[in-house]
Amino acid sequence: xxxxxxxxxxxxxxxxxxxxxxxxxxxxxxxxxxxxxxxxxxxxxxxxxxxxxxxxxxxxxxxxxxxxxxxxxxxxxxxxxxxxxxxxxxxxxxxxxxxxxxxxxxxxxxxxxxxxxxxxxxxxxxxxxxxxxxxxxxxxxxxxxxxxxxxxxxxxxxxxxxxxxxxxxxxxxxxxxxxxxxxxxxxxxxxxxxxxxxxxxxxxxxxxxxxxxxxxxxxxxxxxxxxxxxxxxxxxxxxxxxxxxxxxxxxxxxxxxxxxxxxxxxxxxxxxxxxxxxxxxxxxxxxxxxxxxxxxxxxxxxxxxxxxxxxxxxxxxxxxxxxxxxxxxxxxxxxxxxxxxxxxxxxxxxxxxxxxxxxxxxxxxxxxxxxxxxxxxxxxxxxxxxxxxxxxxxxxxxxxxxxxxxxxxxxxxxxxxxxxxxxxxxxxxxxxxxxxxxxxxxxxxxxxxxxxxxxxxxxxxxxxxxxxxxxxxxxxxxxxxxxxxxxxxxxxxxxxxxxxxxxxxxxxxxxxxxxxxxxxxxxxxxxxxxxxxxxxxxxxxxxxxxxxxxxxxxxxxxxxxxxxxxxxxxxxxxxxxxxxxxxxxxxxxxxxxxxxxxxxxxxxxxxxxxxxxxx
Amino acid sequence: xxxxxxxxxxxxxxxxxxxxxxxxxxxxxxxxxxxxxxxxxxxxxxxxxxxxxxxxxxxxxxxxxxxxxxxxxxxxxxxxxxxxxxxxxxxxxxxxxxxxxxxxxxxxxxxxxxxxxxxxxxxxxxxxxxxxxxxxxxxxxxxxxxxxxxxxxxxxxxxxxxxxxxxxxxxxxxxxxxxxxxxxxxxxxxxxxxxxxxxxxxxxxxxxxxxxxxxxxxxxxxxxxxxxxxxxxxxxxxxxxxxxxxxxxxxxxxxxxxxxxxxxxxxxxxxxxxxxxxxxxxxxxxxxxxxxxxxxxxxxxxxxxxxxxxxxxxxxxxxxx
Numbered sequence: 001x002x003x004x005x006x007x008x009x010x011x012x013x014x015x016x017x018x019x020x021x022x023x024x025x026x027x028x029x030x031x032x033x034x035x036x037x038x039x040x041x042x043x044x045x046x047x048x049x050x051x052x053x054x055x056x057x058x059x060x061x062x063x064x065x066x067x068x069x070x071x072x073x074x075x076x077x078x079x080x081x082x083x084x085x086x087x088x089x090x091x092x093x094x095x096x097x098x099x100x101x102x103x104x105x106x107x108x109x110x111x112x113x114x115x116x117x118x119x120x121x122x123x124x125x126x127x128x129x130x131x132x133x134x135x136x137x138x139x140x141x142x143x144x145x146x147x148x149x150x151x152x153x154x155x156x157x158x159x160x161x162x163x164x165x166x167x168x169x170x171x172x173x174x175x176x177x178x179x180x181x182x183x184x185x186x187x188x189x190x191x192x193x194x195x196x197x198x199x200x201x202x203x204x205x206x207x208x209x210x211x212x213x214x215x216x217x218x219x220x221x222x223x224x225x226x227x228x229x230x231x232x233x234x235x236x237x238x239x240x241x242x243x244x245x246x247x248x249x250x251x252x253x254x255x256x257x258x259x260x261x262x263x264x265x266x267x268x269x270x271x272x273x274x275x276x277x278x279x280x281x282x283x284x285x286x287x288x289x290x291x292x293x294x295x296x297x298x299x300x301x302x303x304x305x306x307x308x309x310x311x312x313x314x315x316x317x318x319x320x321x322x323x324x325x326x327x328x329x330x331x332x333x334x335x336x337x338x339x340x341x342x343x344x345x346x347x348x349x350x351x352x353x354x355x356x357x358x359x360x361x362x363x364x365x366x367x368x369x370x371x372x373x374x375x376x377x378x379x380x381x382x383x384x385x386x387x388x389x390x391x392x393x394x395x396x397x398x399x400x401x402x403x404x405x406x407x408x409x410x411x412x413x414x415x416x417x418x419x420x421x422x423x424x425x426x427x428x429x430x431x432x433x434x435x436x437x438x439x440x441x442x443x444x445x446x447x448x449x450x451x452x453x454x455x456x457x458x459x460x461x462x463x464x465x466x467x468x469x470x471x472x473x474x475x476x477x478x479x480x481x482x483x484x485x486x487x488x489x490x491x492x493x494x495x496x497x498x499x500x501x502x503x504x505x506x507x508x509x510x511x512x513x514x515x516x517x518x519x520x521x522x523x524x525x526x527x528x529x530x531x532x533x534x535x536x537x538x539x540x541x542x543x544x545x546x547x548x549x550x551x552x553x554x555x556x557x558x559x560x561x562x563x564x565x566x567x568x569x570x571x572x573x574x575x576x577x578x579x580x581x582x583x584x585x586x587x588x589x590x591x592x593x594x595x596x597x598x599x600x601x602x603x604x605x606x607x608x609x610x611x612x613x614x615x
Numbered sequence: 616x617x618x619x620x621x622x623x624x625x626x627x628x629x630x631x632x633x634x635x636x637x638x639x640x641x642x643x644x645x646x647x648x649x650x651x652x653x654x655x656x657x658x659x660x661x662x663x664x665x666x667x668x669x670x671x672x673x674x675x676x677x678x679x680x681x682x683x684x685x686x687x688x689x690x691x692x693x694x695x696x697x698x699x700x701x702x703x704x705x706x707x708x709x710x711x712x713x714x715x716x717x718x719x720x721x722x723x724x725x726x727x728x729x730x731x732x733x734x735x736x737x738x739x740x741x742x743x744x745x746x747x748x749x750x751x752x753x754x755x756x757x758x759x760x761x762x763x764x765x766x767x768x769x770x771x772x773x774x775x776x777x778x779x780x781x782x783x784x785x786x787x788x789x790x791x792x793x794x795x796x797x798x799x800x801x802x803x804x805x806x807x808x809x810x811x812x813x814x815x816x817x818x819x820x821x822x823x824x825x826x827x828x829x830x831x832x833x834x835x836x837x838x839x840x841x842x843x844x845x846x847x848x849x850x851x852x853x854x855x856x857x858x859x860x861x862x863x864x865x866x867x868x869x870x871x872x873x874x875x876x877x878x879x880x881x882x883x884x885x886x887x888x889x890x891x892x893x894x895x896x897x898x899x900x901x902x903x904x905x906x907x908x909x910x911x912x913x914x915x916x917x918x919x920x921x922x923x924x925x926x927x928x929x930x931x932x933x934x935x936x
Contacts, residue, residue: 300771
């Protein structure tokens with residue numbers, strides 16, 4: 001027995017020693033030095049900017065610009081690889097959402113009552129190797145024809161249905177897109193079916209960038225051209241110059257450009273055909289000679305490498321422990337993420353078919369406590385309405401109809417008293433519909449932290465949730481026939497800085513589909529759609545904002561912003577489909593090798609176009 | 616012996632067929648969602664989902680999909696033989712993926728297995744010979760630690776100490792041996808040790824137990840009565856008899872690690888077959904999962920065969936006809 005005890009003590013000491021050693025690694029690595037600001041003498045051209053991604057790139061279409069719908073991919077295209085007619089300066093905040101000319105000489109001439117946009121291409125713009133030829137208006141037209149080719153699978157092709165003739169082309173009823181004209185190699189015009197206030201934003205998306213038909217035309221299925229993307233930006237996929245582009249056969253035989261293996265590593269080097277005179281240093285400074293993107297299965301290792309300076313940047317989940325480690329460090333960069341995290345309520349399912357219950361839940365949830373489980377104020381701002389303030393150009397700044405985060409039990413009870421589910425009007429739901437309310441939660445660390453808050457807060461107004469934690473929590477809530485009443489999983493980020501990219505996909509009743517549905521609240525559902533999609537519950541008289549969406553989409557500039565701001569208020573207080581709780585920050589940790597760091601508000605990523613690294 | 620091997624190989628084909636059928640069925644019937652949803656972006660339409668389903672062949676009946684899968688394996692596909700299709704996730708041919716990842720996993724297994732077999736047998740024998748002494752207790756303490764310490768924790772600690780703090784090794788990742796043998800070894804030394812520690816501990820306990828049992832047998836008493844030296848008694852008579860179950864276990868452990876060294880591969884970013892297996896399951900990448908399952912099943916069947924044949928040499932009583 002004594003010997004066993006001795007062995008146990010020895011083991012305990014050994015374990016304790018290792019734990020202490022492990023703890024040492026979790027201490028903040030304060031350098032005491034801030035990374036240099038723009039214009040600093042430390043900022044020099046050259047070097048390799050190395051980024052590691054956790055687990056996988058998670059590309060949605062194998063990096064084919066026509067179909068790829070991942071924000072991080074947008075960041076790589078827009079900063080480095082693919083130029084568009086109009087783009088951004090790749091800076092943080094509101095200036096980062098301002099459209100500027102890129103391949104075009106200006107941001108377009110708008111005529112015909114806001115329905116025609118005409119652009120002229122700059123001189124000296126060329127595709128990179130192996131083509132080394134001038135980019136023409138035909139290459140942009142081809143990109144749109146590819147968007148309209150159904151088999152290619154353009155994942156956000158719907159944004160371009162506003163172009164006259166696009167739907168007919170997609171349906172195979174026309175061989176040309178009648179709304180796009182290329183009177184000469186330098187000019188292109190787009191005629192729309194109706195004024196579309198955010199059309200310039202849509203033209204800034206990577207799918208709208210020029211593509212060489214002699215290469216991308218070889219690929220008519222999704223997930224293929226991504227291995228062969230020909231550069232129009234300052235960098236190209238390494239090995240592009242080795243690609244034999246003499247025919248589709250030789251292209252396909254290569255199996256992809258060597259610098260991008262399709263899965264784990266992507267290597268971008270300078271594009272010799274890029275002419276800086278055709279670009280602006282405000283948009284792209286192009287300091288590093290090379291960018292490498294590598295997948296690493298171990299997130300802890302990624303952060304250790306950043307700390308050691310083995311890599312410059314991470315694309316990994318910043319867990320609360322990482323936030324604690326880098327809290328206050330100049331290596332931790334905090335920017336607006338233009339993303340709302342929210343609890344969604346299904347308007348067809350009791351008790352959420354009663355607006356008073358939905359309001360009561362909004363009053364009772366302690367958003368501040370939810371934010372704490374994400375890592376506190378570093379993780380984001382408490383969300384008090386639907387769209388992030390920046391998307392509405394701060395039109396609703398300070399608007400908080402349910403308070404600023406702590407929850408208000410008295411108001412929640414007052415609201416519940418008005419509900420049909422509170423028969424005795426004591427402010428506590430007494431219907432069976434409020435018991436064992438199935439709630440789908442993801443298995444991320446932050447979401448597991450919700451469970452105590454969500455178990456306690458609603459209980460005080462009689463709502464008892466039954467939490468189900470799932471790794472893939474989106475699938476059940478995106479399948480309408482599951483009739484899930486409540487979920488804490490959803491979050492939504494902008495595609496570009498316009499509220500349409502929030503309200504359209506999330507609340508348009510015409511977008512409800514049986515699988516992959518993103519209108520989780522089923523706003524605007526009709527009995528006919530419900531029957532088709534297997535929705536059971538209160539499917540009559542579900543509120544709809546379809547008319548509001550149509551009205552706002554026709555407007556532009558300030559009237560558009562005002563329209564969406566009003567719609568946000570209506571949603572937040574009258575319809576109440578969500579409990580929004582966090583406007584997440586975009587967080588990233590860079591190494592001390594980074595001599596200049598900037599954030600690109602468009603892609604919500606590092607501004608690769610402006611970063612610099614020690615050579 | 617030849618007939619026996621042929622018969623076993625025939626059974627191996629049956630096992631492979633059964634395993635692929637079950638795996639295919641599980642993926643076809645059980646996942647809560649549609650794999651196509653992963654590839655339609657965040658704003659899908661019914662049409663875009665249908666298009667992806669069609670492109671991936673998911674709109675065909677189960678038996679058609681399975682039939683095409685089998686046909687490709689037997690006859691090959693456009694990527695070569697055996698035809699394993701392409702990854703839903705990246706469009707990379709599965710065959711190429713497996714060829715690229717197999718050396719990583721094999722490098723890990725070969726190095727670790729040499730370590731754990733050598734260490735496990737050595738510690739087990741010493742522990743058995745020095746039963747109930749301090750040496751025995753230290754050895755079994757080591758075994759207890761090896762069995763108890765989670766691999767991911769050991770891996771992280773090893774990285775922290777030997778790479779992050781002391782810079783003695785190359786850290787995570789993998790360098791092919793053809794590129795740089797020293798870098799290859801430097802990247803693998805920690806995964807070898809961490810993986811070997813768990814198995815060495817198990818083997819040490821097993822060897823100790825088996826050897827102690829064997830040393831109590833009549834034939835050992837007879838050997839001693841014949842005046843053989845204690846060394847000869849232990850190593851020629853005792854150890855040989857106690858090694859038979861070790862050989863079985865060793866063969867199966869190696870085979871299981873072909874697709875099962877997930878944690879070690881993840882912690883050390885080796886990106887081998889084990890990581891591919893788990894990753895493909897999470898991503899609902901059916902061709903990738905099937906590819907790894909096939910390779911892992913083949914490894915298990917093959918190693919079973921090797922073990923059975925080795926038995927004939929280890930134990931004279933075993934003969935195959």
